Amino acid sequence: MNWYGTSYTIPLMIGTVICVILIFFTWIRRPNPGAGLFTWAMLAIGEWSLAYALELNANSFAVKLYWAKVEYFGIATLPVAWTAFVTYYNGWRHWIKARYIALxxxxxxxxxxxxxxxxxxxxMWKNTFLTQGIFFKVLHFTYGWWFWLLTGYSYLLLLGGMISFIFGSFGSPSRNKTKAALLLFSISLPFIANLVYVFNFFRLINFDLTPFAFVITGLILSGELMHFNLLEVVPVARYAVVENMSDLVMVLNLQNRLVDLNPAALRFISHSTVEVIGQPVEKVLAAWPDLISYFAAEKETEIVLVEDTxxxxxxxxxxxxCNRRGRLTGRLIILRDITEQKRVDKLESILGKLQKTMTGIIQTMALMVEMKDPYTAGHQRRVAKIAHAIAIRMALPDLEIExxxxxxxxxxxxxxxxxxxxxxxxxxxxDAEFATIQTHPEVGFNILKTIDFPWPIAKIVRQHHEKMNGSGYPKGLMGPDILLAAKIIVVADVVESMSNERPYRPALGIEKALEEIARNRGILYDEHVVDVCLAVLACKDFDFELTDLNEA
Incomplete structure (x- = not known):
């Protein structure tokens, strides 16, 4: 075997050595599925480059043919490894399964x-013969149909990898488009070189440039992977998850350089991807020195940033x-903007205080009535207790129950x-006195209508003596026109009134009260409300006897 120090074989040998170094560095330092695929691709490139260098430098036809056959361990498997790695790199991990790769x-x-x-x-080859190249003799082939099948299949895989890279890199707003274009060119280079060789587009070039192209591609891509720790922190399913997150997501490598971020983070820092990727985080976030101080510790905390007051x-x-061995490889920073939530919490606190104040005012109003009419002292609150129990049993919304x-x-x-x-x-x-009594719902409405309650309190008070058949007062409303709250209160009012003593009569008892609402169910009182009221008062959990003046 003669070794010619040609400019063709030396780069192949150097490329083989580089592939071995990359394989060792990637496999030892980065034991994850992405690293495994990258190692496989580098191994195939290195094997192809080494065998091709040995083929070019062999003297005899038989030795050249032997190494040409050895090359196919790399030639045939490289498109699968390369496509699998590019797919993994762009975050489509669900496609990287053993059964798919086996197929x-x-x-x-x-x-x-x-x-x-x-x-x-x-x-594979119909004929194989030697032709004289510029510096040495090279093998020349007349291809069989299976060769073209393998070639077409390999091109499809390479095109698939290129397409996945285009969608993954150029479809992501946070990716550096200049570097993405460089990576795309490097991935396309072997494809172009192989087309030139297989179809003999340039007759002066009668040897295969594809291994050279793959070595160049490997160098470019490995530089990106190693510099930004991409095998450690990328890929993830970014486009489906991180890209659409409203949270600010940033990824730092061990040198505190920003290696990835999502569109929300880009909008926050008001810079382009080209300006920030690969830059120290202290430089990117120089406007927020307080924020940088939090990055030193691993914790969850709440921070306040001031921008234009x-x-x-x-x-x-x-x-x-961390990688699979537990070795630290970078940090993930997630910032969730809770400014709006803070404002809502503050408003809710204010509303809670206002609601307590409103409740106090309402209770004061109730006491004023009870002080004037000692016989009905506690009546309103006992009615409220029954009505509250009915509303809960009816599974009404919390606001309506309140x-x-x-x-x-x-x-x-x-x-x-x-x-x-x-x-x-x-x-x-x-009759005159009873007519005077019948004015109290309208009077109550006039008192309450000027107060801007967050609930229709005034209308409910006005309707609490209306009946389903229109025989109630003050408006004689029919069932569909009466508010549900008023329908509940009128039933609770009847039950409480009949069960307790009045100035003009002794207490009639709970049994009489229940007979009254059951007899007039669907006539004076809403059917569903009556049914629920009967169920509530029949329940042992509801102690009706406690609804007296002492409890009130």
Whole structure:
């Protein structure tokens, strides 16, 4: 074997050495599925480069042919390894499964077998002969149909890898488009070189440039991988998850350089991807020195950033990124903007205080009525207790339950305008006196309508004596026109009133009260409300006897 120090074989040998170094460095330092695929691709390139260098420098036809066959261990399997790695690199990990790769390897494995048995069938090469090159003799082939099948299959895989890279890199706003274009060129280079060789586009070049191109590609890509620790922190399913997150996501390598970030983070720092990727985080976030100080520790904390006198609140989470061996490879920083939540919390606190104040005012109103009419002292709150229990049993929304309780507590507030001698008169009322009593719902409405309650309290108080058949007062409303809250309060009011003593009669008892609402179910009172009320009062958990003056 003669060794010519030519400019063709030396780069191949150097490329082989570089591939071995990359394989060692990648495999030892980065034991993950992405590293495994990259190692496989580098191994195939190195094997192809070394065998091709030995083929070019061999003297005899037989030795050259031997090394040409050896090359196919790399030639046939490299497109699968390369496509799998590029797919993994762009975050489509769900496609990288052993059964899929095994299927992709069927044609390459068959091709290797056919290469070594070509003399029996000539499916790969119909003829093989030597031609004189510029510095040495080179093998020349007349290809068989299986060669073209393998070539087409390999081109499809390479095109698939290129397409996945285009979608993964140029479809992501946070990727550096200049570097993505460089990587795309490097991935396309072997494809172009192989087309030139197989189809003999340049007749002066009668040897295969593809291994050279793959070595160049490997160098460019490995530089990116090693410099930015991409095998450690990328890929992830970025486009599907991180790209669309409203949270700010940043990834730092061990040198505190920014190696990845999502569009939300880009908008926050107001820089382009080209300006920030690969830059020290202290430089990128120079406008927020307080933020950088939090990056030193791994913790979850709340931070405040001030921009143009405006405060921005963030939930800051910092976590380590480690490889399978537990070795630290970088840090993941997630900032969730909670400024709006802080404002909402503050408003809710204010509203809570206002609601307590409103509740106090309502209770004060109720006490004013009870002080004027001692016989009905506690009546409103007992009605509110029954109405509240009915509303809960009906599974009404919390806001509606609260509304019913508030309205029930002051449903008789209009009685403050009724003379005490009528309210406390023993015996039966005259028609005129009863007509006066019947004005209290409208009076209550007029008192409450000027207060801007967050609930329709005034309307409910006005309707709490309306009946389903229109026989109630003050408006004589029919069932569909009566608010549900009023339908509940009227039933609770009847039950409480009949169960307790009044100036004009002794207490009739709970049994009579239940008979009354059951008898007039669907006539005076809403059917569903009556059914629920009967169920509530029949339940042992509801102690109706406690709804007396002492509890009130």
């Amino acid at each position: 992709l390897l069927v044609i390459p494995v068959l091709s290797i077998a056919l290469v070594w048995t070509n003399n029996l069938h000539h499916l 405006a405060e921005h609140f963030f939930d800051c989470r910092i976590s380590s990124l 509304t019913i309780s508030m309205a029930a507590v002051i449903h008789d507030i209009g009685k403050i305008n009724i003379p005490a001698e009528i309210l406390n008169k023993p015996g039966y009322l005259t």
